[in-house]
Each structure stands twice: as C-alpha cells, then as structure tokens.
Amino acid sequence: MGSDLTQGVARPGAAPSLPAAATLDLARWIRAGDTLMWGQASAEPATLVRAYAEQRHDFARTRAFLGIGLTGLLDAQHADAIDFIGYCGSGTNRRIADAGVLEILPCHYSDLPAFIRSGALRIDVLLLQVPPADEQGRHSLGLAHEYLLAALDIARVVIAEVNAQMPWTCGDRLLQPEEIDLRVEASYPPSPVPATQVGDRERAIAAHVAALVEDGATLQCGLGAIPEAVLGALRGRRDLGIHSGAVGDAVVELIEAGAVTNARKGRDTGTSIAGVLLGGTRLHRYAHNNPALQLRGTEYTHHPEVLASLSRLAAINSAVEVDLTGQVNSEVAAGSYVGAVGGAVDFLRGAQRSRGGVPVVALPSTAGAHSRIVARLSGPVSTPRCDAGVFVTEYGVADLRGAPLAARMRRMIDIAHPSHRARLEQEGHQAARSLGWR
Incomplete structure (x- = not known):
C-alpha cells in the first residue's frame, strides 16, 4: 500500500467517513479485475459486502476470496459479475460451490499468508469490520487476525466498516488511521455461528x-x-x-x-x-x-x-x-x-x-x-x-x-x-x- 487509486499519487492523510452504505459508491475504490478479501464468518463486514453485491456491475468483473460464509449475502446469482474463489465450502459457501461457480483453492491454511504476500493469491481490496477507534484513532481488528494481516500489508485499498457493536479484541496489531482509505459507519450484532446439537x-x-x-x-x-x-x-x-x-x-x-x-x-x-x-x-x-x-x-x-x-x-x-x-x-x-x-x-x-x-x-x-x-x-x-x-x-x-x-x-x-x-x-x-x- 502507500498509494491511492492513481499510481504514484500519495494517499490522503485522513480517510473520509460515510454515515451509511446507501451513500457508498464503491466504484471510486474498486477497479475491474480486482480481487477482494474480507474477514470470514462473524468477521464479515456485512454492510460493505452487501454494497459490493449490489454494485457489482459497476466494476465490470472482479474476484472475491471467500472464507467461511454465514450471512449468505453473496450467492451463485452474483457470479454474473463476480468470480468466486475460496479455501472452503463451509456455511453458505456450499450453495455457491454446488452451483459450480466457486473455484476451490486447495491449500494448507498455513500457506495462505505466503500466497498473499507473494502475489500468488493477489489481494487488491481489503474489507474489514472493526470496532470504534481509541483515543489515538486506532482500531482493533475485531474478530479476526488470521490471513487478514498479510492482506493488510499488501492491499492497494483498505475499507473499514466501523461497527459500534463490534468488540474491541486484543492482539499483536492495531489498524492505524493512515492505513484506512475509507471508513463506513455501521451498528449491528456480528453474525453468530449457528448452534449445534450434541447428542x-x-x-x-x-x-x-x-x-x-x-x-x-x-x-x-x-x-x-x-x-x-x-x-x-x-x-x-x-x-x-x-x-x-x-x-x-x-x-x-x-x-x-x-x-x-x-x-x-x-x-x-x-x-x-x-x-x-x-x-x-x-x-x-x-x-x-x-x-x-x-x-x-x-x-x-x-x-x-x-x-x-x-x-x-x-x-x-x-x-x-x-x-x-x-x-x-x-x-x-x-x-x-x-x-x-x-x-x-x-x-x-x-x-x-x-x-x-x-x-x-x-x-x-x-x-x-x-x-x-x-x-x-x-x-x-x-x-x-x-x-x-x-x-x-x-x-x-x-x-x-x-x-x-x-x-x-x-x-x-x-x-x-x-x-x-x-x-x-x-x-x-x-x-x-x-x-x-x-
């Protein structure tokens, strides 16, 4: 990272904030051919993913990397403008896989960060769901670190959904204000993992x-x-x-x-x-x-x-x-x-x-x-x-x-x-x- 959407132009020091996804125009940030990534399961930034699905035709064709799906905001019908790739068929991803439009990346989980850093799995746009900032303007990374840290280091664009109901979690990294290109405000409970029956x-x-x-x-x-x-x-x-x-x-x-x-x-x-x-x-x-x-x-x-x-x-x-x-x-x-x-x-x-x-x-x-x-x-x-x-x-x-x-x-x-x-x-x-x- 370190440049805005135009090659060689420095990123602004402060990212703009938007009050709601209804006013969000992702076409300013996403280019045709980009690959997007976001946190899986409860860490999925639902406001941003919903906007991405609704505006998918504005970017020509893009690719989305899927982890475990819980919200079902993306479905096989969205393959008309989105190419899906993922490491798993878990949760709501199964519908996409059964429709034949999910490319599977068969790899050890430990290999994902190296694939991202090397460009073998290119990530251009990272969508994050984070809690409100602390007094220094920093955010915790919410419910997931995992392979998102590697994507945070190399993504051209980072869009942060600031969810007022997201817990502040402790970890070895905080999201700095200068790492964020765009903030979007939201407030909703993170998606829970469905309960299981023990017999x-x-x-x-x-x-x-x-x-x-x-x-x-x-x-x-x-x-x-x-x-x-x-x-x-x-x-x-x-x-x-x-x-x-x-x-x-x-x-x-x-x-x-x-x-x-x-x-x-x-x-x-x-x-x-x-x-x-x-x-x-x-x-x-x-x-x-x-x-x-x-x-x-x-x-x-x-x-x-x-x-x-x-x-x-x-x-x-x-x-x-x-x-x-x-x-x-x-x-x-x-x-x-x-x-x-x-x-x-x-x-x-x-x-x-x-x-x-x-x-x-x-x-x-x-x-x-x-x-x-x-x-x-x-x-x-x-x-x-x-x-x-x-x-x-x-x-x-x-x-x-x-x-x-x-x-x-x-x-x-x-x-x-x-x-x-x-x-x-x-x-x-x-x-x-x-x-x-x-």
Whole structure:
C-alpha cells in the first residue's frame, strides 16, 4: 500500500467517513479485475459486502476470496459479475460451490499468508469490520487476525466498516488511521455461528477423546457438535491451555469452569490464542477488552515451530470420511464441496512434534446408512496417511502412530460401526491386494 487509486499519487492523510452504505459508491475504490478479501464468518463486514453485491456491475468483473460464509449475502446469482474463489465450502459457501461457480483453492491454511504476500493469491481490496477507534484513532481488528494481516500489508485499498457493536479484541496489531482509505459507519450484532446439537453419539465420542487429554494439555479444537462435546467433557481437567485457529463459545464455558488457565502451555503463558473468534454474544462479551484472549495471524497460530513448542498439544479435528490406512477426506461429501484442507494437517503435524501431544481425528462411525470409515475414499486425500495419528468414533480409539498398514486396517475396522465391519474387512483385503499394501 502507500498509494491511492492513481499510481504514484500519495494517499490522503485522513480517510473520509460515510454515515451509511446507501451513500457508498464503491466504484471510486474498486477497479475491474480486482480481487477482494474480507474477514470470514462473524468477521464479515456485512454492510460493505452487501454494497459490493449490489454494485457489482459497476466494476465490470472482479474476484472475491471467500472464507467461511454465514450471512449468505453473496450467492451463485452474483457470479454474473463476480468470480468466486475460496479455501472452503463451509456455511453458505456450499450453495455457491454446488452451483459450480466457486473455484476451490486447495491449500494448507498455513500457506495462505505466503500466497498473499507473494502475489500468488493477489489481494487488491481489503474489507474489514472493526470496532470504534481509541483515543489515538486506532482500531482493533475485531474478530479476526488470521490471513487478514498479510492482506493488510499488501492491499492497494483498505475499507473499514466501523461497527459500534463490534468488540474491541486484543492482539499483536492495531489498524492505524493512515492505513484506512475509507471508513463506513455501521451498528449491528456480528453474525453468530449457528448452534449445534450434541447428542448421545457425540458425547460418546467426546468421552473417548477426553481420555486422551491430560491436565496441562494445550487444546486446538474446531467447531461443531463433536468439538463442543469434547470441550464439555474436559471441564474436570486442570491447567489446560488454548492455542487454536478458531475459538467458539464452548471455550469460554471451559475457561469459566476453571479448566483453562494457560499456566502450563509452554508459551503465551496465561493467554488463550486464536486466529478468529467464531461464536455469539457470550464469546464477544468475554473477548471485549480482555487481554487473556489474544488474536494472532495465521503465520503465528499455524507456525510449525510454535505448535511444536506447545506443551502436550491435543489437536482435535474432524473428517468427512477416513480410509483404513488413515487417509482423511475433509473436503467432499456426496459430490459436494463442504469442507476444506484447512489447518488440520498443520495442527496434526504440530501435535505429533509437541512433547506429549496427541493428533486426533474424531468423527461418527456413520452418516445415515453409510460408513464413514471406508476402504477407499470417495473424495480427495486432504490429510495423507503419513500424517495419521489417533482416530476416534463412538466405538473407540484407533492409534495409528507407528503402525504398519495391516495393523492400521485392523484397528480402523474395530472402531467402525459393527454392521459395516465384515464388509470393510473384505473390501480392505481387496484394496490391499490391488494397492500393494501387503
């Protein structure tokens, strides 16, 4: 950055402010061919994204990078003027993916900042949702740091939606007044992440996972019914730490239960670390002006040396399906792109290298009548079998660390649904012969 829309012309020292999106003319700031990025999930600046969708024909053709979608403000119909690219098919992105107009960027989450900085993933315009400024005119970055920090360093234009209801979060970077090209005022509650239903099966899985987590462990946990159940099952632990790409409401419950102190995590002592906050009012209230919860960029939260230095890192991730050798598909279900490569491999590898760490993939044994443990994946290999760790279903735990292929097959069949085990054994032996496992 450092120049305005005209090459070689210095940016004005103070960005103009507008009272409402109705008066906002984005054509002053967005050029044909630009790629736009904004915070994902609850960090999405809804006023700006809505204006972008409504005015999309004013810029000829642009491209939008999508993270997790919650608001549904962008849909497949907007592909008449917008090219969509994203790392995931989560949330409302699924409609865009199913319509065939979402280009998937299959990459490790840790690679996103480097792609942005190198220009491999070019970001021209960054849209941010931030809280009101402090006395020095600075803004916190609201609910997300993650890959937005890299985009903030290289974007030609930064537009800040100043939301009066956005919590002021603590992190390692503040948005300086001279970094903002345009401010837009708004006031609305950030979009909450939809609630999940925890049932008996999720609680059974959680009980197995919780048995793997010791006092003093550091937790990385995703979102959804199983992670929520796991966190609930850990309320009796002591001195747990938090270092995760995302943090939700269930983490606040665990902190308030006294299980999380971050006293023994090996770094960032006393502080929970996250890249993005994905929750609702409870999480937002806890995070507001609270230095005990700090946001960091992806280059820190997913850095292999950082993860390896954490004490007893328990990385708890999910999957669409897994095969008998430990390969994981976390992207495609029934032909639809519903997930991502994401940060699973980053954290599973980090947990493998963490002293006392445990890399976990937890999933129900079935989806409807279909087994989620399979002889051959129906989708891509998101996590290779060389990174396989510990797999958990409601039927038990299969530790594949250090296990050869034949032993893996037996252990995985043991945690499959009983009605599928005989078939899996037969198909497994057929796959072993055809693929040269043995």
